[in-house]
Amino acid sequence: MPTQLSTETLHGSLADPAISSMNLLNELIERYPRAISMAAGRPYEEFFDVGLVHRYLDAYCDHLRRDRKLTEAEITRTLFQYGATKGVIAGLVARNLAVDENIDVPAESVVVTVGCQEALFLVLRALRADDRDVVLAPAPTYVGLTGAALITDTPVRPVRSTVDGIDLDDLVHQLKLAGEAGERVRACYVTPDFANPTGTSMDVRARRRLLEIAAAHDILLLEDNAYGLFGADRLPSLKALDDSAAVVYLGSFAKTGMPGARVGYVVADQPVAGGGVLADQLSKLKGMLTVNTSPIAQAVIAGKLLLNDYSLTAANVRETAVYQRNLRLTLDALDRALGACPGVGWNTPTGGFFITVTVPFTVDDALLEHAARDHGVLFTPMHHFYGGKGGFTQLRLSISLLTPELIEEGVARLAALVTGRLP
Amino acid sequence: MPTQLSTETLHGSLADPAISSMNLLNELIERYPRAISMAAGRPYEEFFDVGLVHRYLDAYCDHLRRDRKLTEAEITRTLFQYGATKGVIAGLVARNLAVDENIDVPAESVVVTVGCQEALFLVLRALRADDRDVVLAPAPTYVGLTGAALITDTPVRPVRSTVDGIDLDDLVHQLKLAGEAGERVRACYVTPDFANPTGTSMDVRARRRLLEIAAAHDILLLEDNAYGLFGADRLPSLKALDDSAAVVYLGSFAKTGMPGARVGYVVADQPVAGGGVLADQLSKLKGMLTVNTSPIAQAVIAGKLLLNDYSLTAANVRETAVYQRNLRLTLDALDRALGACPGVGWNTPTGGFFITVTVPFTVDDALLEHAARDHGVLFTPMHHFYGGKGGFTQLRLSISLLTPELIEEGVARLAALVTGRLP
Known part of the structure; x- marks a missing residue:
């Protein structure tokens, strides 16, 4: 048996938290398959069709x-x-x-x-x-x-x-x-x-x-x-x-x-x-x-x-309409559910897949696990995009994979988590 | 316009002859599309079929x-x-x-x-x-x-x-x-x-x-x-x-x-x-x-x-038979055409795509160009596999893409090149 390989004898990137960050996050998310995922930045799946290949x-x-x-x-x-x-x-x-x-x-x-x-x-x-x-x-x-x-x-x-x-x-x-x-x-x-x-x-x-x-x-x-x-x-x-x-x-x-x-x-x-x-x-x-x-x-x-x-642009007319709808529905739902909460805010993108939500408490992977287990909702703690060096009061919401029903319910679950943590 | 990029401001690998070696070789080969190619290590094409995809x-x-x-x-x-x-x-x-x-x-x-x-x-x-x-x-x-x-x-x-x-x-x-x-x-x-x-x-x-x-x-x-x-x-x-x-x-x-x-x-x-x-x-x-x-x-x-x-193994019964046949035919043809030439030799692989031929003169890219232009045959100078630091009396023959007719004619052309260079 060769000397066991270890962090010290492998390339430095493998010891950096950032390279494992998404894997760890995905593993956590996979443990809660029934939670509503506002985490994954994957494209909408309704129009997928093997015949197209x-x-x-x-x-x-x-x-x-x-x-x-x-x-x-x-x-x-x-x-x-x-x-x-x-x-x-x-x-x-x-x-x-x-x-x-x-x-x-x-x-x-x-x-x-x-x-x-x-x-x-x-x-x-x-x-x-x-x-x-x-x-x-x-x-x-x-x-x-x-x-x-x-x-x-x-x-x-x-x-x-x-x-x-x-x-x-x-x-x-x-x-x-x-x-x-x-x-x-x-x-x-x-x-x-x-x-x-x-x-x-x-x-x-x-x-x-x-x-x-x-x-x-x-x-x-x-x-x-x-x-x-x-x-x-x-x-x-x-x-x-x-x-x-x-x-x-x-x-x-x-x-x-x-x-x-x-x-x-x-x-x-x-x-x-x-x-x-x-x-x-x-x-x-x-x-x-x-x-x-x-x-x-x-x-x-x-x-x-x-x-x-x-x-x-032509090929994605239906997809773009879905993403635009989802973005609007999510922003509206956030407004209704969290609009009056002090210290809670979000940006209002006019396109794409993502919304940044800011809250007055710490958003780490422990909070994500709590959200997944006890509230049935998934998001991405923003610190993963700072290499763990910042963003600890923000989270990323992704709207790309959702339906109107899931958005309504997902934001309601998120709101329950957030309001329960407000001072 | 940004300062022009150059070898000095790009990663060192890009200045190494080895990284360009295959590209230069392929460019040379592409200039002689009608030459018989005993250069490319590509698999045999007869059994390709889009329907299979x-x-x-x-x-x-x-x-x-x-x-x-x-x-x-x-x-x-x-x-x-x-x-x-x-x-x-x-x-x-x-x-x-x-x-x-x-x-x-x-x-x-x-x-x-x-x-x-x-x-x-x-x-x-x-x-x-x-x-x-x-x-x-x-x-x-x-x-x-x-x-x-x-x-x-x-x-x-x-x-x-x-x-x-x-x-x-x-x-x-x-x-x-x-x-x-x-x-x-x-x-x-x-x-x-x-x-x-x-x-x-x-x-x-x-x-x-x-x-x-x-x-x-x-x-x-x-x-x-x-x-x-x-x-x-x-x-x-x-x-x-x-x-x-x-x-x-x-x-x-x-x-x-x-x-x-x-x-x-x-x-x-x-x-x-x-x-x-x-x-x-x-x-x-x-x-x-x-x-x-x-x-x-x-x-x-x-x-x-x-x-x-x-x-x-089962999927490649026909391909393996072709490669085995091509190897045998090429070795036989080399034997007939160059077997009596002093200082010329080759190994006798029992499988795979490649044969190493050794000759008593220099095999460089200039010789390859001469072979392509004047003899209509292509091979790979072995020095490309030494990073340009050796192998200057060897060449690689590839048998994988050929038919019996092309092997016969290709080896004859190679023999004409080789015998013309012998002392």
């Missing part, structure tokens, strides 16, 4: 046959064999970005990835050249960013967050502090639309100022846009406003396409000395990480794009 | 319905939603290992990955705890190991290779040298069956001695078994002989299942202090790298397993 595959094969003039042998090879590292559907993704987001980029700047998570890893891996390199991210932030930073040994410096998204004055301040500490800030991660976990968005003026700050300080912006589609009014993404290749755009099809395909992408059109763009470098890393994203999985996403004239 | 998906859904008693909603959720980080088919993989490899491991020690490449990354990431940590690998070695080592900042110390696989005396010597240099050898990567690129195999006695060396020096063995199935006589894998959890088994379905699914796995049943096994730690890393392997892609592989009573 077959239809999407067929639609992609038809496209290869009809539009690309491939022979049957070439079509089969496209699905079955190893494929191009950047992906076989990069062109279709670029077309989707033009149609839905008014983002105009060449297919060569797109790398199709195993979900947005692999894209995050690739970008952070590329940008961590030496020990001085750090990235900035709002606190609280998406755990996937924290995790990708951990496994690339990239320090993340937190930037204050407001109800209007990342605090740009604090961003400038943190850039100054990092410079004084001898750190080289490579990028700032940001989700301008309906951020996970807060649900906050940035207005257009703030987006433009963020681009100016990035240009002035010579940093990249890593724009995560997993939820932008699910809003009442669309604002231009940072990438759509970007005229100087400062924005690396992180795309997810998990909410707009299908989580089970595990297909995302990164747009990286930044020039690199010696030729090519950053996407070419990310592709080299991907070749040594996952070789290429499954063409079968890519074909499923391609089929959905093709059957909807390249528009995921 | 649909059948495999249906077979997996039937299994969930019939054997696992899932409702239609649960089946749909399994395919469409985010899934367990370790994979939804880990149990089926464990059963396949029992049937085909006589390896008996619990499903909990299996992590389903995005190809074997992600498995390599996860293991190296976990084992690189500090700057002392290194791994050993035979030279020449699979480029995927080199690449995963580069992006995890893991030094790889080469071990001599013989016609019988890794040189065990040199392994002991390298362990001693590493120890003297203050390095901590965490593992030795090895492919006991029909290794890529050499085609060499280890006999059972050597396998047992390797296990003893690993135990004596307290290192793990990372066993890559991508080609073991394609042999005339099967030998027990290291993992099947392993009674002390010294072997981490790296599994690929790229050659035995379908490359386009991009599904592989790792078996890591090593206990870890504090509870659980190494697979649990790898799963934590995977959660922050790709979240989970596409359940759609997993379902395709599962369907193939289910329709073949869990046996990939």
